[in-house]
Amino acid sequence: MKYTLGTFAVVMIFISARDAHAVLTATSTRGLAATDLDGMLSTTDAIAGLIATELPGDTGWHPVNPAANDSLHPNGLPAFTDGQGGVNVFTGLLNDFPEPRGVPVKLIQYDLAQPIDLERIHILSGNINNADGRIFSTTAIRYSTDGGQNFTPLGYFESAPLGSINNESGDLGTTMDHALLLEIFDDAGGDLASAVTNLQFDFFSVDNTGGQYRDPFDGVNPFTELDDGLSSAFVSPLIWEIDVIGQPVAGDTADFDSDADVDGADLLAWQRGFGVTGSATRAMGDANQDQAVNALDLDVWKQQFGAAVAAVPEPATLGGVLVAASLACVGVRRR
Structure with a gap:
C-alpha cells in the first residue's frame, strides 16, 4: 500500500538566473511495505547504471554494509542507479555518527553521458527490517552545465516535516512506513535546469534512534536559517535509488558557455x-x-x-x- 504524505515547499531553494522560472516542489510518497514504491522507479533515466564518483569528504558506508570494504559492491554505489528498491537489509546503508555533526555522510557526483534539460529528480529511501527514521532523506543537490567545472545549487531538500516520527510503536501521531519516495520537480511544468552535464548529491543524517526526523545541525540550519529545536540527527538513511529524469538537449548547439547566445x-x-x-x-x-x-x-x-x-x-x-x-x-x- 502506498500513499502520498503531501506536497510541501522546499525548505530552501537556490535557482540560477538562467532558470529563474522554475518553481520547485517536493512531494513525498510513503509505502507501508518496503516494495510498495518500486513500481515508481525508472530503469531508463539519465543516470541508470552509472557509477557515481565519491567526492572528498565522503565518509564511506555503515560498517555492516558490505560496501564498507568496496564501494562497488551491489549494496554500494551500484544500488543508487540499478532501478531497484531495497534488495536486502543493507542496500544503500550510509554511515552514522558524522563528525563534526552537520557534515554530509555521502558526497557523490554523476557525470552525464550527454547534456539534458533536467525535469525531475526522485530519491527512494527505506528500511526493509524496520519502520524507523532511516526511511527519511535530507539532501543538498548541485548541478553543472559546463562539464563539471562549476556547480550551481539546485536546493536543499527535506523529505518530511521535521519532528515527524516513524517507528513501530503504534503511538498516536507516528507512522509505520518502510519506504519513502521524494519527487522534486517544477510545479509550473518547466525544467529544473537546462543543459545539465553533471550532478552532485550530499546526503545527511536524518534522525535519532527513536525514528524522529531531524535536521543534521545543532542550532541554526545554515540552509534554512531555522532551528528545529531538536538536537542534530546522527542516524543515516538507506538510499535505495536516485532517478534523474530529463530530455537530451535538442539539436546541435554552439552555445558552448550556456549564456543563451552564440558569439x-x-x-x-x-x-x-x-x-x-x-x-x-x-x-x-x-x-x-x-x-x-x-x-x-x-x-x-x-x-x-x-x-x-x-x-x-x-x-x-x-x-x-x-x-x-x-x-x-x-x-x-x-x-
Missing part, C-alpha cells in the same frame, strides 16, 4: 577545445555531441552565430569573424 566567446571555447577526441563536452566546443571538437562543430557555430542576441551583426562584421575562425582552425592544425 565570439563560444568561438574561443571551440578554439581552446579543438582537437579533443573521445571525451569532449559541449563546454569544450562539441556542438554536435559526438565527443570530438573539430571543423564540424565550427560549421554549427557559423550557422548559429548571432542567435538570440539583440542585434544581428552586419554581413561584413560576420564575414570578418568567420575569416578569423577559419584562420584559427588552420593555426591549430599546424601545431
